Amino acid sequence: MFQIKNKQGITLIALVITIVILIILAAVSINMVLGDQGIFKKAQQGANAMYDAEVNTQASFNSITDEMDKVIQGSNTENPELRKDTPNAPEQIDGMTPIKFTEPTDSEMGTVQETNWEDDTWYDYSQSKWANTQSEDGSMWVWIPRYAYKITYNNPENKSEGGSIEVRFLEGTSDNYYENGELKTAKRQTTADEIVDTTTDFYVHPAFTNETNINFANGGWDSELTGMYVAKFEAGFPEGNNTTPSVKSSQSYTEATAYIRNVELGLESNETQTARNWLDGVYGETPTKISYPVFQPLTYSMNYINNNDVYNLCRVLNEQGNIYGFTTSSSDTHLMKNSEWGMVSYLSYSKYRN
Numbered sequence: 001m002f003q004i005k006n007k008q009g010i011t012l013i014a015l016v017i018t019i020v021i022l023i024i025l026a027a028v029s030i031n032m033v034l035g036d037q038g039i040f041k042k043a044q045q046g047a048n049a050m051y052d053a054e055v056n057t058q059a060s061f062n063s064i065t066d067e068m069d070k071v072i073q074g075s076n077t078e079n080p081e082l083r084k085d086t087p088n089a090p091e092q093i094d095g096m097t098p099i100k101f102t103e104p105t106d107s108e109m110g111t112v113q114e115t116n117w118e119d120d121t122w123y124d125y126s127q128s129k130w131a132n133t134q135s136e137d138g139s140m141w142v143w144i145p146r147y148a149y150k151i152t153y154n155n156p157e158n159k160s161e162g163g164s165i166e167v168r169f170l171e172g173t174s175d176n177y178y179e180n181g182e183l184k185t186a187k188r189q190t191t192a193d194e195i196v197d198t199t200t201d202f203y204v205h206p207a208f209t210n211e212t213n214i215n216f217a218n219g220g221w222d223s224e225l226t227g228m229y230v231a232k233f234e235a236g237f238p239e240g241n242n243t244t245p246s247v248k249s250s251q252s253y254t255e256a257t258a259y260i261r262n263v264e265l266g267l268e269s270n271e272t273q274t275a276r277n278w279l280d281g282v283y284g285e286t287p288t289k290i291s292y293p294v295f296q297p298l299t300y301s302m303n304y305i306n307n308n309d310v311y312n313l314c315r316v317l318n319e320q321g322n323i324y325g326f327t328t329s330s331s332d333t334h335l336m337k338n339s340e341w342g343m344v345s346y347l348s349y350s351k352y353r354n
Contacts, residue, residue, distance in 0.1 A: 085169040085177040087125045087145035088226040090117075095325020096133040096141065096229075098122050125169070125352045132232065136325035137244045139295035140232035146170045146225060148177060148186035148202040149346050156199070167350040168202050173224035175204050192217045207343035219339030230336065230344055235310075236299030237279045238291055238323075246279065247323050248289035251313045256285040258304040277304040292323045311335045 090098075097114050100122060104110040112134070115122050123131035123143075131143040148170055153163035168177040168186065175186045186202040192214040196203055208227070211220030238244040258275040262268060276282040278300055279291055290313050293302050305313075317333035318326035326333065347353070 085179070086171075087147075087169040088172065090123075090131045090133070090143035090145075090229075091226065092117055092330075093133070093229065094327040094330040095135045097135075099132050099134045099140070101132070128352055130352075133229070135323075137238075137292070137294055137323040138242065139244075139324060140297075141229040141295070142232050143227055143229055144343060144347060145227040146173070146205075146208040147347065148175065148204045149198065149350070150200075150202045151198050153199065165346050165349045166202070167347060167352060170204065170208075173226055177202070189214060189218060205339075205343050205346065207337070207339040219337045228340070230340065231295040233295045233297055233299065235293035235295060235302045237277075237302055238294050239279070240300050242294060242296050242299050244294045244296070244323065246291045247321070249292050249313060249322070250316050250319055251290050251309065253280075253283060253288050253290060253305070254309055255306045260304075275304060277302070292317065294323075 098117055098119060100113050100115050100119075102111045102113060114134070123129050125131075125145070133141045133143070135141065146169070148168045150166045151163060152166065153159050153161070155161045168179065168184075170177050170186065175188060177184055177186060184202075186204045187196070188204045188209060189196050189206070189211075194214075206218035206220045208225045209220045210222060210224050211217060212222050214220075236242075238246045253275060255275050257272050258277075260271055260273050262270050265271060265273075274282050274284040276284075280288055290305070290309065293313070311334075314333055314335040316322075317324060318328050318331045
C-alpha cells in the first residue's frame with residue numbers, strides 16, 4: 001500500500017508541475033500569438049501591408065492604363081463621349097509646307113499663309129477645314145485621311161435620285177472608328193467577286209487598303225495607307241499666268257499628232273494635225289521633253305498630251321531635279337486612279353466637304 005500511495009503522490013506532484021509548466025508555456029504562447037508583437041498582430045500587419053501594396057499597384061496600373069488609352073485611342077475613359085473618329089494627321093513629305101488661307105473681305109482678297117506641321121489650327125475636318133500644303137514650286141495639295149463610308153439613297157429603288165454619304169475617319173491603318181464613344185470596326189471586301197452593300201454598314205474605302213488578296217478588285221494598293229495627298233487643282237503649264245519657271249522632266253512626248261478642236265483652229269470642223277501644245281509649240285515627231293506641270297489656281301491647263309505620257313510624267317514628279325522638292329524616299333507620285341477620284345468625291349459630299 002505504501003508503495004502504491006508513494007507512487008500516487010509522485011504522480012500528483014508531477015501532474016501539478018506539468019500543469020504549472022503548461023500554464024507558463026500557454027501564457028508565453030498567448031503573448032507570442034496575441035501580444036502587440038505577437039504572431040497574429042504581425043500577420044495582420046503583413047496582411048494590411050500587402051493590401052495597401054495591392055491597392056497602390058492597382059491604382060498605378062489604372063493610371064498607366066488610362067494614359068495609354070488616351071494616347072492610343074485619343075480618349076478619356078471617364079468620359080466615353082470624348083471618344084470620336086479623329087482623322088489621321090497629315091504625313092510630312094519632303095518639299096511640302098503646310099498652308100492656311102485667310103478669308104477674303106469686301107476690300108481685300110484672301111491670302112495664303114505658311115504655317116508648320118505642329119500648328120493645331122492648321123486644319124479641322126469637323127469644321128470642313130482640310131489640311132492643305134504647298135510644294136516648293138507653288139503647287140497646292142490636300143491631305144485625304146483614311147476613312148470608311150456608308151451611302152444612304154433618297155430612293156433605294158432609283159439611286160439616280162441621289163442621297164447622302166456618311167464618313168467615319170479610321171485610326172492609323174486599322175479599320176476602327178468611334179461612334180458615340182463606342183469602338184467599332186468597318187467592313188471591307190474580302191473576295192474579288194463579293195458584292196458589298198454600302199447602304200447598311202460602313203466600308204473602308206478601297207483607295208486606302210491592301211487589296212493584294214482580292215486581285216486589286218477596287219483599285220486598292222499593296223499596303224495599308226493612313227491617307228494620301230491629292231493635287232488641289234488640275235495640272236497646268238508653268239509660266240504664263242504663274243511665276244513658276246518651266247523645267248523639263250525626263251519624260252518626252254510620244255505622239256506625233258494631236259486632235260485639235262475647230263474653235264482653236266478657227267475652222268468649221270475638228271482636225272488631226274501635228275502635235276503641239278501651248279507651251280512647247282509644234283513638235284510633231286521631234287523628241288521634246290515635257291515640262292513639269294504645276295497645280296495652281298488660274299493656270300492654263302496642260303493639254304494635247306496622251307494618257308500614256310500623262311501616266312509616265314506623273315511617275316517622275318519625284319525624280320531628281322523636280323520643281324516640287326519631292327524625293328523618292330518620302331513620296332510616291334502617280335496618276336490618280338478611279339478609286340482615288342471616288343475617295344475625294346465621297347469625302348467632298350460628306351459633312352466634311354470643304
